[in-house]
Amino acid sequence: MIDSSNGSLADMPYLQNQVAIVTGASRGIGREITHQLMARGIFVCAGVRDPSIERRAVERHRATDLYREINLDVTQLDSVHKAVQDVLSVFGRIDILVNNAGVSDGENDALRLDLEVFKEVMDVNLLGAWRLSEAVIPAMTINNYGRIVNMSSTLGSLHHMNRATEPVYRISKAAINALTRVFAARLSDTGILVNAASPGWVRTDLGGPNAPRSVQQGADTPVWLATLPEGGPSGGLFYDRAPLEW
Numbered sequence: 001m002i003d004s005s006n007g008s009l010a011d012m013p014y015l016q017n018q019v020a021i022v023t024g025a026s027r028g029i030g031r032e033i034t035h036q037l038m039a040r041g042i043f044v045c046a047g048v049r050d051p052s053i054e055r056r057a058v059e060r061h062r063a064t065d066l067y068r069e070i071n072l073d074v075t076q077l078d079s080v081h082k083a084v085q086d087v088l089s090v091f092g093r094i095d096i097l098v099n100n101a102g103v104s105d106g107e108n109d110a111l112r113l114d115l116e117v118f119k120e121v122m123d124v125n126l127l128g129a130w131r132l133s134e135a136v137i138p139a140m141t142i143n144n145y146g147r148i149v150n151m152s153s154t155l156g157s158l159h160h161m162n163r164a165t166e167p168v169y170r171i172s173k174a175a176i177n178a179l180t181r182v183f184a185a186r187l188s189d190t191g192i193l194v195n196a197a198s199p200g201w202v203r204t205d206l207g208g209p210n211a212p213r214s215v216q217q218g219a220d221t222p223v224w225l226a227t228l229p230e231g232g233p234s235g236g237l238f239y240d241r242a243p244l245e246w
């Protein structure tokens with residue numbers, strides 16, 4: 001059963017019939033974002049790279065008509081275009097995009113640049129979000145409505161950047177913050193709102209078991225941004241629904 005607490009169609013009737021794409025929905029925060037959006041009555045097209053690996057989560061979601069799995073590798077332009085076309089051919093619209101897929105460079109050292117690692121992390125974290133945004137914006141523009149949420153991190157905040165761990169990851173998240181500003185400015189005369197979210201340090205494969213926050217806490221701000229009412233903010237970076245320093 002879907003948990004409809006913390007916001008429902010009765011509270012937010014404008015969400016009725018909305019269609020979302022969530023990237024990196026196979027596990028972690030992306031899976032929870034999928035769950036929370038469905039709890040608000042939104043059709044979610046869950047982007048997964050390998051549809052065979054996440055049977056357990058999929059079974060849980062499949063109990064509802066609101067869930068549809070799409071094959072999506074954000075580093076492959078063909079995959080991005082095919083996924084977006086598949087969604088449009090079924091639903092005819094895309095209202096929400098959550099660019100959640102992300103990878104880290106872990107123990108990498110900023111003084112020993114591994115160009116392959118750099119390219120791989122930027123390809124997923126920055127270019128993946130760029131490819132998806134470009135692909136969905138025409139459909140959003142037709143309806144003069146859209147919510148794009150880019151998963152950032154406090155590690156990407158220049159204001160908070162006083163350590164050198166995960167250097168490429170940090171730079172990729174600083175870059176996605178810039179992407180958020182650029183796209184928000186480019187789309188300022190449309191009904192499309194573009195924002196970035198920091199989920200905090202969350203217990204996932206990426207965050208590790210010692211992180212203090214749950215996936216439910218991590219998903220809350222991106223879901224809030226994905227369901228903003230008309231007139232909501234655009235071009236911001238948020239943590240726990242409050243602005244975070246860039």
Ligand SMILES: NC(=O)c1ccc[n+]([C@@H]2O[C@H](COP(=O)([O-])OP(=O)(O)OC[C@H]3O[C@@H](n4cnc5c(N)ncnc54)[C@H](OP(=O)(O)O)[C@@H]3O)[C@@H](O)[C@H]2O)c1
Binds near residue numbers: 103
């Ligand atoms: N956890 C934290 O503490 C934390 C903190 C700040 C920000 N974030 C951000 O939150 C987002 C989700 O993180 P998480 O902790 O949930 O990570 P996670 O559990 O490691 O999950 C990462 C997700 O990204 C997907 N992914 C990786 N490469 C992909 C690609 N090329 N195409 C499509 N999907 C791809 C993975 O799919 P597969 O299953 O196919 O590998 C997986 O679904 C990331 O953007 C991350 O940077 C996390």
